[in-house]
Amino acid sequence: MRDAYPTVVIEDVYPELDCGRHPVKREVGDRLEVWADIFKEGHDRVSAVLRYRRKGERRWSEVPMRHVENDRWTGSFVLEENARYEYTVCAWPDHFGSWCEEVEKKLGAGQRVEVELVEGRELVKEAASRTRSRKLKEVLSAFDEAAYQERLRLLLSREVRGLMAAHPDRSAATAHRTLEVVVDRERARYGAWYEMMPRSQGTVEGKSATFKDCERRLPEIAGMGFDVVYLLPIHPIGHTNRKGPNNTLTAGPEDPGSPYAIGSEEGGHKSVHPELGTLEDFRRFVEACREWGMEVALDFAIQCSPDHPYVREHPEWFRWRPDGTIKYAENPPKKYQDIVNVDFHSENWKELWEEWKSVVLFWVEQGVKIFRVDNPHTKPFAFWEWLIREVQEEHPEVIFLSEAFTRPKVMHELAKLGFSQSYTYFTWRNTRGELTEYLSELARGWAKEYMRPNLFPSTPDILPPILQEGGRPAFMMRFVLAATLSPSYGIYNGFELCENRGIPGREEYLDSEKYEYKVWDWERPGNIKDYIAKVNRIRRENPALHELENLVFCGSDNDGIIFYGKTLEENAIFVAVNLDPHNLREGNVYFPLDLLGIADDEWYTVEELISGVDYPSMGWGRYVRLDPNVNPAEIYRVRKEG
Amino acid sequence: MRDAYPTVVIEDVYPELDCGRHPVKREVGDRLEVWADIFKEGHDRVSAVLRYRRKGERRWSEVPMRHVENDRWTGSFVLEENARYEYTVCAWPDHFGSWCEEVEKKLGAGQRVEVELVEGRELVKEAASRTRSRKLKEVLSAFDEAAYQERLRLLLSREVRGLMAAHPDRSAATAHRTLEVVVDRERARYGAWYEMMPRSQGTVEGKSATFKDCERRLPEIAGMGFDVVYLLPIHPIGHTNRKGPNNTLTAGPEDPGSPYAIGSEEGGHKSVHPELGTLEDFRRFVEACREWGMEVALDFAIQCSPDHPYVREHPEWFRWRPDGTIKYAENPPKKYQDIVNVDFHSENWKELWEEWKSVVLFWVEQGVKIFRVDNPHTKPFAFWEWLIREVQEEHPEVIFLSEAFTRPKVMHELAKLGFSQSYTYFTWRNTRGELTEYLSELARGWAKEYMRPNLFPSTPDILPPILQEGGRPAFMMRFVLAATLSPSYGIYNGFELCENRGIPGREEYLDSEKYEYKVWDWERPGNIKDYIAKVNRIRRENPALHELENLVFCGSDNDGIIFYGKTLEENAIFVAVNLDPHNLREGNVYFPLDLLGIADDEWYTVEELISGVDYPSMGWGRYVRLDPNVNPAEIYRVRKEG
Secondary structure (H helix, E strand, O other): OOOOOOOOEEEEEEOOEHHHOEOEEEEOOOEEEEEEEEEOOOOOOEEEEEEEEEOOOOOOEEEEOEEEEOOEEEEEEEOOOOOEEEEEEEEEEOHHHHHHHHHHHHHHOOOOOHHHHHHHHHHHHHHHHHHOOHHHHHHHHHHHHOOHHHHHHHHOOHHHHHHHHHOOOOOOOEEOOOEEEEEEOHHHOOEEEEEEOHHHOOOOOOOOOOHHHHHHOHHHHHHOOOOEEEEOOOOOEOOOOOOEHHHEOOOOOOOOOOOOOEOEOOEOOOOOOOOOOOHHHHHHHHHHHHHOOOEEEEEEOOOEOOOOHHHHHOHHHEOEOOOOOEOEEEEOOEEEEEEEOEOOOOOOHHHHHHHHHHHHHHHHHOOOOEEEEEOHHHOOHHHHHHHHHHHHHHOOOOEEEEEOOOOHHHHHHHHHOOOOEEOOHHHHOOOHHHHHHHHHHHHOOOHHHHOOEEEOOOEOOEOOHHHHHHHHHHHHHHHHHHHHHOOEEEEEOOHHHOOOOEOOOOOOEOOOOOOOOOOOOOOOOOOOHHHHHHHHHHHHHOHHHHOOOOOEEOOEOOOOEEEEEEEEOOEEEEEEEEOOOOOOEEEEEEOOHHHHOOOOOOEEEEEEOOOOEEEEEEOOEEEEEEOOOOOOEEEEEEEEOO | OOOOOOOOEEEEEEOOEHHHOEOEEEEOOOEEEEEEEEEOOOOOOEEEEEEEEEOOOOOOEEEEOEEEEOOEEEEEEEOOOOOEEEEEEEEEEOHHHHHHHHHHHHHHOOOOOHHHHHHHHHHHHHHHHHHOOHHHHHHHHHHHHOOHHHHHHHHOOHHHHHHHHHOOOOOOOEEOOOEEEEEEOHHHOOEEEEEEOHHHOOOOOOOOOOHHHHHHOHHHHHHOOOOEEEEOOOOOEOOOOOOEHHHEOOOOOOOOOOOOOEOEOOEOOOOOOOOOOOHHHHHHHHHHHHHOOOEEEEEEOOOEOOOOHHHHHOHHHEOEOOOOOEOEEEEOOEEEEEEEOEOOOOOOHHHHHHHHHHHHHHHHHOOOOEEEEEOHHHOOHHHHHHHHHHHHHHOOOOEEEEEOOOOHHHHHHHHHOOOOEEOOHHHHOOOHHHHHHHHHHHHOOOHHHHOOEEEOOOEOOEOOHHHHHHHHHHHHHHHHHHHHHOOEEEEEOOHHHOOOOEOOOOOOEOOOOOOOOOOOOOOOOOOOHHHHHHHHHHHHHOHHHHOOOOEEEOOEOOOOEEEEEEEEOOEEEEEEEEOOOOOOEEEEEEOOHHHHOOOOOOEEEEEEOOOOEEEEEEOOEEEEEEOOOOOOEEEEEEEEOO
16 A cells, blocks of 8 residues: 555546647647646546646646546646747645535525534644744634624635635645646747749859849749748768769769769768858848848758768767778669768767767858758657757757658657658648648647648659649649648749749659759749749738648539638638639538528628629529639638628 | 667557556457557668567567557567466567668669678678677678679578568667556357346245246256356345335345345355355356356445444454544435445555455355455545456456446546456447447447447336336337347346336336346246347357457437447358337448459348348348337348359
């Protein structure tokens, strides 16, 4: 037999993830709502508080929790800072509250309560001597001088109840385990990304662009309404086994190689490719982005060219084969001969892990606060959990985006252990059913507590069939879906030009700029830059589109038209998208008037935001006609009248 | 930075309840199926085992787990004994398996694997020196003497894979937390209870029956097909504030008092009321039940008459009020003046708790292995968890039934912390919607892992309106529901007589035998003993009715008819019940032929088990006509032809 047992049960705490193994995520300014089942045997009343503090602080703050129904309690607090918080639930028997309830019931039944009054006095006396509260002592004196009715009035008064509640006996309190919540800045949830291959931003054929060339593109990118300029790796590129055009094994002397074959005699992960400019040029580029209201995200790809300085300086970080070579990256039968992987479990792993942390911190020093992490799923989970926690302890504003298109549970695990944002399967979800099911999975259930999607219609590695076959209408349609289904989304440069020349039968770009110098005509006819600018402006102006959880899918008579909405306070946005890039689709879509608080016979206004036309409306249905070449999507803002 | 990190992720383990805080329940002979998400970064293969042991044993047994899909693994073992078991999941990287997979992929792509072969040999060598396996050393010798093709054949052979799997390197293994499963005997899940007021089993008016009178009723009770004879408290009854007929405060000198006012100068919880006989008589009664194939359940009511020996011997176990009295039981404004409660938090609580344990053990010694616990929800949760664990450690065959009709989460908590069975809200669930919703809640979701329902249509305290108003048809209907919806159910004596005289406007019996001597005519006209016997025989003969989880609700055109079924292997039972005791109801009910594996155009046999009539059938629908006075319910056994 133990010497003490818990008196109050605290169970089913929300948002506790995996028994507290993983933190949930929120953003600065959010109110964290905590729920718990809290109860005790019998009829005794219980008191409960929600305790919280910034991680690392000693003192807890407390707010009371309140009973809602069926032994379910709730409490909340505002997450003021960009930091990691701890919280827990604590509850104890409320003896004086129980006493009040019992006495009131007896009085209601016309019973006398002389003995109960003496018992109530005992409770006050106990509290007074435990807490040395002067006010409680005054209550005792007043009680002793009073008669029956006055004593009753006194002990049941709001003041005395408040005093007793303020001085609870917590000796028999039960505390739940301590849980964590990571509070990121808003950009972790909401932002439009423009993915850029820096060397392709220039104007001279067969030559790398520079950071100055990149800088010249910023007005145009900002004009389209992007928040983040994400650069593919900017580091020196190795020579050994350099890849040629279209990923061939035989690079010519003029071929630049893949930017993911990082490291050469010119430096490694802390260096800038000399063709792009100097570190100083890079810092200037970061500053220029800031001036245009954007920030820079860097690619963090933990892999080395065989020419990387680490190979010479730290051979013990690599796994050497019996034939004296280092194992290059493989996904059998695929081979990546221009890349060797470090061995995260090498004997010298601690120094290796610290080195990667120093790489991140190096770029943080240069002003980079967002990292898109390449292939995190092939590195140990524990490494990422450690790295992200370590970096964010010093720099809570740093955001990590997980680029993993692997098994679903692996993707979720990466999000759970710290990645601020995650790539998703959106790239391959095309039908109404697929989109509804997948986005519901992300916006509902537990995923929404830890996984923030960032939707990319295409990436340098993936040009999906819908874009190859559907052309410009498909680009517009997939763009609107990405930009309105998720608060974070991104496009890869060339998307605005509807670039869709693929390798036949594969999901890859033909003559990909990953292996070649490229020059683009950013004003190429047929581009959708104005359309992108318009939709990004609609995103900015409508806070409902800054959230994920508020996504609801609504009725549509035509299965080729998906219809969904998001609301936030007074802002209500609905989107109808023709998922078929080849055919006009038309039919009724249905506004959920019940959710909007609009009566069936009430007039309301539907403002189509792309065309800017207002429609006075009544009833649930709206007939839409979506021509993929003209208006593949419509975005409605619904306003109640008066 | 820590010195080591887990390498394999193990998450979402089923059936882990409340992060392992509470055990799940199974019965002897069950196979415990365990599921878990198990994965590692990258493409490495993983091995996993399910480990288990009887609690208290040092050695673990192990069975391999297998991957099913989407990183979900499963394994199982048979729970051979009536005991508490522990189990956990353990997983580690499977280096040799990964090597085999990689080599096979490369061979499939026509690549040479000389270097890989040397790496494979290294793995075997490492295993050989780690485990000193002679067979692995022989593999090494054979390898060294062989040429390329032969070496490949050898390392990829089933024998070498088996040897390597049998000698894994577990140094980087991850283990999940240890979880518990309580394995009860079958009676914890399945049984028909007959609740008996011992003093009412005789034939002389105004006088208590004896255990010998009770014994004389056993052939009849066994004949109705009951498994458990549950006795209301058999202890001496106090005199102070004894209750009179219909719970009045003024008992006459001849009034026997409530059997729940336990304890007098004749003894307490370890004594037998002298009017019923001696302890020896009681033991003989237990033995007689056994001879009739039944066992005895006792009422365990932790409450004392003011005359209980404990009050004299252990005044410190009670809470004394400022006026020198002990607080009697109350649920304001209701008062139970004939009962005082012990104080589980008294300074001498350890001795008090031990005393209650000794009470249970005393009756276990007398042959009682089932306890129906009165009002457990007013005693500390921690007490029950301790008591049940302690008793079952010595006597795992002991079953505890929780009598709590309180808040749902409190009822669930009692089940989680150890009660083998639970009373339910069935007593008040009458409509098709109510029954479907509530029984689905019990048979599905997490409840089925820890809460075993025992359905009582009425109890000594509760005569629900449906029985008061519905008369005999309602008794038959509610009986069939209880007996077929749940593997455990019980009736309170008099139910078979359709006794339903209530206090007007209340859910209580008029002239309840709780406060009076009673003599019943057990052959009273209108009794439903034959009906009960028939249904209990159907229960025994059909194993599908011994389970809960297999319950499915099926279609019925008439909302007054509920239709549901249970299947177990070849045994398929369906039940149609007219929920309206006043009117004939008719309409189609629908057999779920897809679940039964019967084609829409296939002949099958429906055997109505109460009438014994066979119906050749085809298609889903069956027209039923249920007359409350004739056949308020029909029970069908479905047999496929051929």
